[in-house]
Amino acid sequence: MPLTLSSAPSCLSSTMNERFSTSSPLGRSVFWLCLLAYGLHVIEEYDLGWQPWAVEVLGLPVTWGDFFITNGFGVVPLGLLAGSLGWSVPAASLLLPGVMLVNMVGFHILPTISTGLYSPGLISALVLFLPLGGWCVITAFRHHRRALLLAMPVSVLLMAFPVVMLKLKPLLAFG
Template identity: 50%
Template sequence: MTLVELSWLAMAAYAVHILEEYTFDWRDWARGVIGLPVEWTDFYVTNAVVVALGMAQGMLAPTLPWAPLTYAALMIINAVFFHILPFVTTRGRFSPGLVTAVVLFLPLGIAMFAAASSEGRLDLATSIGAAVGGALLMASPVVMLKLKDKPWFVQRR
């Protein structure tokens, strides 16, 4: 499969991942296990952005390989740091999204980097940029959740 085809599969995989997280109550898990002050509205908005980014990276894949590779990095980081590691550190407590993270995110993310490499579209700068971009995308909603109740950011005065 090409990077372009895989990029659209990644978008579909993220949709299934969101469904798994929602169905198995990711919000309460995130509050209880990783201490995120998250509400369902935060979940909805964040995942709407992820879907929009998924569509954008799919459309940009033919000309900008860093876009789908950043999305692939986001999926890999999400899988490892927000699903697999919490599952391991809590000695097997189910993390909503774990199944799709392992079955879809890891294989697709790796396949996207492999496809970019085989197509001659992967170099060190693109790899580093994608990893940094994926990490920033993953961190941004978490950081905003932690900051939103700080006085400088509160708008209800």
């Protein structure tokens, strides 16, 4: 069948459905790739000094211990959950890419723009979080819209939780 103006939209729609399919090879592995991307992101943050940057630039009273606890007991289990469940429970699995995108915007893009200083982790956020998280959001928008609408605000809350704990630490921590 020749490509005509009338067939172009359905042709494009078919291509988009294949590209953003939960059953495609990428669709089946995307959450594991998100976990790998987060691991690489943490390496960039650690090697390039995110903790001292966050103390000086963001005014967060964060230690490397806080950083490792948050990533080890927050992000890693979330990634294992997302990878294991995949698209069978999209509201749960979408929390990982949601957290990635919130992290990218809130801890890297906006601080870099507002201060003019490089935020350690910005490179991996742009190169890994943006395409993987973006793919997940587009795919969820096409196939699991309700799950996306639930997962995104919960992702914001998950990223806010350690920040709130850090801010409350001087007031509530024992010793």
